[in-house]
Amino acid sequence: MLRYHTIPVTAFQQNCSLLWDDPTRQAAVIDPGGDLDRLLAEVRRRDLTLEQIWLTHAHIDHAGGAGELAERLGLPIVGPHPDDQFWIDGLPQQSAMFGFPPAKPFTPTRWLHDGDTVTLGSHVLQVRHCPGHTPGHVVFHAPALQRAFVGDVLFAGSIGRTDFPLGDHDQLVRSIVERLWPMGDETVFVPGHGPEGTLGRERRSNPYVGGT
Template sequence: MSLKYQVVPVTSFLQNCSIVWCDETMEGVVVDPGGDEKHLATIINELGVKVVNLVLTHGHLDHVGGTEPLARLLGNTPIVGPNKEDNFWLQGLEGQSQMFGFPLTEAFEPDQWLNDGDQIKFGHQVLDVIHTPGHTPGHVVLFSEEAKLAFVGDVLFNGAIGRTDFPKGDFNTLITSIKTKLWPLGNEVRFIPGHGPESTFGHERASNPFVADEMPLY
């Protein structure tokens, strides 16, 4: 048994939505359904995945815009995450829609907020929840210890880091989250960011100008 995933870029902004599942039971979750919910529902159906949760890493519109419509399409699938510190973003979704020229997305609350140390389980797979503030105060990262794979939202990118100029963003907090919460997971860990291509923590430690360090060679 193993963890499988398919990254689906959604909307004209091409933000990454991830369909993640257990290949033995075909239970799974959808991480950051930012839009194009009918397209996502079609792919989920073609893959044969039984989605048990929609999981949000943070409250920005481009990552949550398709959440409630997709939940309805899949039969009222529960919505979990992010951390409650991002509630102000979810309550401001109508304003975000106007600001960014997105279709109107109404405010909502998830069925469950996520805290550091929580676990999301589907089939025989587990994603550990890691609270990683900085880009937003309630941002969370989802980590599979077994697969050495992390879904990091907008905390870290291939060659860059998340913006910190939004309300309640903080550069130093973000750097601390990356270096103290992500790097200890291991250099070999692959990650799927909210935008752009995958990378590994080791590659970013060696080459990312924002967070590179004196990485030990081993």
């Protein structure tokens, strides 16, 4: 069985998700933006073996700890899409601007594209490219778990900001309608900030994309 636990990290309370394969205890972390010691304490508490870092996008609160964590444990960084390279290159400037600990730029071990998959133990998750918040944003969909880890694409009652460099509101709405809604109304989405929700509820009532 695939399990997950969400840990809010950094002053931005970013939802860092720890996923693991229950029988093997193999684990991946999605968006380790910071607070690495707290994250690693949770890994030890659950007796997990952390093997991969997955990134939805390269804003500081999502990717700020990725370079250090990869270096500390010798882990591969998987994602995001190559269009976020400029955000990765700018991590040191982002960390200074927002008062984060110094963040290291890095080159992902593997870039992700729409239609790719990532594997954890016996579980396969689907990758969807969902630009708009950032141009290289990706989402991880676990159909068997009926969960989607959507970063800052969609929130309960809201959507991601598009006023950052290369953000695009219309593109973000298209990403949600074309890439998220087909995952099904019952799918629970884990956003980058705030509480979980269902895609069906957002499709019906979200003021930014409801009724689409």
